Amino acid sequence: MPFGLVVGMAADARGLSLLEALLMCGLVFAGTAQLVALQLWTDPAPILAATLAAFVINLRLAPMGAALAPVLDRVQGIRLWGSLAVLVDNSFALAIAEMRAGRRDAAFLAGASLTMWANWMVMCGVGHVFGAAVRLPPGHPVFFASVAALASILVPLWRGRADLLPWGLAGVLALAAHGLGLGPPWPVLIGALGGAAAGAAMDGRRARA
Incomplete structure (x- = not known):
């Protein structure tokens, strides 16, 4: 929730309309990559630099997907690629915690990811509207919410x-x-x-x- 709010506000600060922000959030669904791309955003947009940045940051999803092989090894086709398409750090952390508890349900991963996607869309929209109404200055404490959200993901992964x-x-x-x-x-x-x-x-x- 806090990460989505920050991305929505950042998108508004960069001049994206609500529709553009929601399209980006719905199609990309990668908060860290979106924040980095928005930080690089200028007019004209640096498409190559933003693409490279998003690609490098999202490289982490490859080993994350491999780590979930025990969960996804019996899933094929659209179920497999659909689960990987909506995989994010939060659902990965929950799935790893489930694996360590001896539970290997691919539907849990897909359900967690899709629930987070729906919440992501709502929070990004709220953040955009909130940002347009308030216009918080750069460096405002609320922007720390994204860092706090990422740090909280580490808790279930700590061994x-x-x-x-x-x-x-x-x-x-x-x-x-x-x-x-x-x-x-x-x-x-x-x-x-x-x-x-x-x-x-x-x-x-x-x-x-």
Whole structure:
């Protein structure tokens, strides 16, 4: 809900109409990528830069889909590709929690994702209308809501101290890239690749032990 409100307000601040904002939210359905694209938005729109940024940020969905293979291995056709099309961080976190509890229901993933899509559309629309009425200045505390929403997703994924190194490394690398002046999407990409490499190395050592 807070993430959708922020994206709706950001879309209004960039001059998108309510219809344009809803079309973007409904077809893209990727909050982080949408925020980055809106940050890059100018007139004329930098289509290539925004596309590259969205592509790089959404690369994380490939390993997320692979991690859900135990849930999706018996699903084919439109059910498989439809579930992957609406997959987002929130539904991934819920599905992983279900897997760790021993439940592997593909319908749970699809239902959670579609429910979040419907909520996303409503909240983006409300955010757009709210932004048009209030016109909050850049840096207003309400814009922290998107960061808080992303941070909350990490809670069900936390497995204990074993996750501390890859998660910490990802954060340090992202902050270092930002400190070097690299703009979106490079801090996200560098942090994600570094953290993933560290996590894969640790898992490999545990498997050989």
